[in-house]
Amino acid sequence: MSRDINVLLVGVGGQGTILASRIIAYVVQANDLSVKLSETHGMAQRGGSVVTHLRAGEEICSPLIDEGQADIILSFEQLEAWRWLPYLKKGGMVVVNSQVIYPVPVILGYQKYPENILEKLKKNIPRTFAVDALALAREAGNERTVNVVLLGVLAKNLEFDQSFWLQALESILPARVLEPNKKAFLLGYQES
Amino acid sequence: MEKVLMSGNEAIARGAYESGVKVASAYPGTPSTEILENVARYEEIYAQWSCNEKVALEVGIGASIAGGRTLVAMKHVGVNVAADPLMTLAYTGVNGGLVLVSADDPGMHSSQNEQDNRRYAKFAKIPLLEPGDSQEAKDFVKRALEISEEFDIPVMLRTTTRVAHSLTPVSLEEPGEVLLKEYIKEPQKYVMIPAYARVRHKLLEEKMSRIKDFNDNNPLNYIQWGDKEIGIVASGISYQYVKEALPEVSSLKLGMPYPFPENLVREFAAGVQKLFVVEELEPFMEEEIRALGLEVTGKEIFSATGEINAEMIRERIGNKTESAPVKLEDYSGEEIPPRPPVMCPGCPHRGVFHTLKKLKLIVTGDIGCYTLGCLPPLEAMDSCICMGASIGAALGMEKANPELKGKIVAVIGDSTFFHSGITGTLDIAYNLGSSTVIILDNRTTAMTGHQDHPGTGKTLKKEESKAADLHRIVNSLGIERVTEADPLNLKEVKEVIAREIESPQSSVIIFQKPCALLEKKDKPLVVDEEECSYCKRCLDIGCPGIMNDWEAEKVQINPDLCSGCSLCQQLCNAGAIRKAGDNLE
Secondary structure, X not given: OOOOEEEEEEEEOOOOHHHHHHHHHHHXXXXXXXXXXXXXXXXXXXXXXXXXXXXEEOOOOOOOOOOOOEEEEEEOOHHHHHHHHHHEEEEXXXXXXXXXXXXXXXXXXXXXXXXXXXXXXXXXXXXXXEEOHHHHHHHOOOHHHHHHHHHHHHHHOOOOOHHHHHHHHHHHOOHHHHHHHHHHHHHHHHHO | OOEEXXXXXXXXXXXXXXXXXXXXXXXXXXXXXXXXXXXXXXXXXXXXXXXXXXXXXXXXXXXXXXXXOEEEEEEHHHHXXXXXXXXXXXXXXXXXXXXXXXXXXXXXXXXXXXXXXXXXXXXXXOOEEOOOOHHHHHHHHHHHHHHHHHHOOOEEEEEEHHHHOEEEEEEOOOOOOOOOOOOOOOHHHHOOXXXXXXXXXXXXXXXXXXXXXXXXXXXXXXXXXXXXXXXXXXXHHHHHHHHHHOOOXXXXXXXXXXXXXXXHHHHHHHHXXXXXXXXXXXXXXXXXXXXXXOOOEOOOOOOOOOXXXXXXXXXXXXXXXXXXXXXXXXXOHHHXXXXXXXXXXXXXXXXXXXXXXXXXXXXXXXXXXXXXXXXXXXXXXXXXXXXXXXXXXXXXXXXXXXXXXXXXXXXXXXXXXXXXXXXXXXXXXXXXXXXXXXXXXXXXXXXXXXXXXXXXXEOOOOOEOOOOOHHHHHHHOOOXXXXXXXXXXXXXXXXHHHHHHHOOOOEEEEEEOOOHHHOOXXXXXXXXXXXXXXXXXXXXXXXXXXXXXXXOOEEEEOOOOOOOOOHHHHHOOOOOEEEOOOOOO
16 A cells, blocks of 8 residues: 555646546556546536546555645646645655646635745645646747646656656557657656 | 546436437436437437427327336426326336436535425336446446336436536446337327226336335345445435545435435445435435434434535544645635626627626516626626526516506517417416516526537537427417517617517517627727726626726626627717727717
């Protein structure tokens, strides 16, 4: 059971969290671990806060990660990392895209977007990796590779060999978007 | 054997394929939608979207009588719609096996209630199977069909959101050959006049008694002995939580919780010191256990609302925890703005709700993306109960309180109208109502992920079909005043609604514009900072593409989100909003 890995992928509906979780699942399975994923569908997807639970290990029963039990939070947006932080366990790691997407109450001026989230994250969680994934995705030639940039950062911090990740990209992504995604992955990998 | 990661819904579809299902039907609804979308990928199975769940089940009944194995899928509240045929189908029984998938939604991730449909199995007197992961979801479809055929009875397969939308490993098998059964005319079995139904009801009671005996020795139900101080009865996803939380205790897993396997439960209870039952929502198994005269702890420690998780079980039964939270400084959950779902930028519903609010109308609402019109800043919805309820409710309001006459509109989507809006509209026409019905026709079933429906002219299998004509349908129901208008033209929207609401006759307005997610985006709009007077009128529509920078006292448009729909431009008195690249006049 010592190899159990709990990754909580959080973001905003439409950011590609589900695809990212499938890629991690592929890598985990290629390393002979069992995996379970749990996703958000339906109403919440319309620009709402979305979360995918990914649990890997020798034997996994529950598909859900409970509060205080995530090894890693992989966040596609600052505020979402902050929102889901109580799910992280002591000694856990946060990989966070520094991108800001305002929720509607902020857009309308009802509520403030919390200030200095990245600083506060770093203060609370020594293992915080903040990365401007949107900039790196642009550098890779496709803005929609934000999710794969973040996977690159994550990959550097997990025990699985890089080759598994590249293999996962090749088998899951359509050929026409493979190159920018590989580039995005490596940019993220180097960044961390 | 090859193991593939599949969602519960994909696995149910695979199960249908492997067990030779001939016909599958459904109406989309979270968390069940992906079942039929996946079934449709198997050429061997005829699969269709029905107009609603009642028709879906009736199609299934016909397919079964004709001798084919059949799968019908729906969300929990869909079973309410299909309950009429279901209750009598239990009497008639089947020819080809029939499995009804009910996808329940504890916690209401995407539903208006969290009813526990295990009660329907007991109510209708049919067997109930509850898978806890995708492997079981696939295997249980096959078992359900076999039990259905062996005992001549429909079988309910009940999943929950966490089973339907979790991906877990599945071993695939090749389909065995299942032949169509012979069709035999048997009016005494299938024509439920009282004389025949009385016989069938007796037979059903006898069948259920036999199935109960069968279920005491059913391998889907099994005991795992461990520490005998604690024994836990669980089924479905709750069993996974129990194994995760307390793998050391004794457990009784019920893959088929109804009819309740009494002898097996008694045996288990006798072997443990303290008996618990872990189940989400209703005390379904708990009541059965208590009826046996056994002592059990269940709803005293687990709520009848929302979901359960492993940590709750660890704490409440095992008196321990695995949670090791980080000590957070400077952290207040209350300061974190929520991120509720919203209508997308460019959504054709937005302008209609903005106008309804401005006109201060009473709006009876319905189920779909447009239900989001109840939230600030649009806040233009007074009720939302179930599919189709908007229309009858509008009529009821004006009949109860004549002062409300001329102030009520019913709002319903296109797919929802085909589902159950037609009869309500007919009721308004027949009963001389004056309410105005607004059909928000975005040419798809949007909320569940863009499924086709009778109005789109395409079937689930993507065949070209005859597109139902809303205008002509409404006319033929007896409503002469039907107006079609552009929902992205605010002036037109306001004029049409104001005119139709004044009319003493009943009327229907069809606002037709495809869902913004299906359309190519137009050039984004920009705000001219010089011209902007910060009147904030553009913020009234609650578009996520418009940002209120209250410190700088400016509004900005996010070019990545803006679809160029121009609603905000139409609201701007200062003329400060225009297409990117256009020159200021």
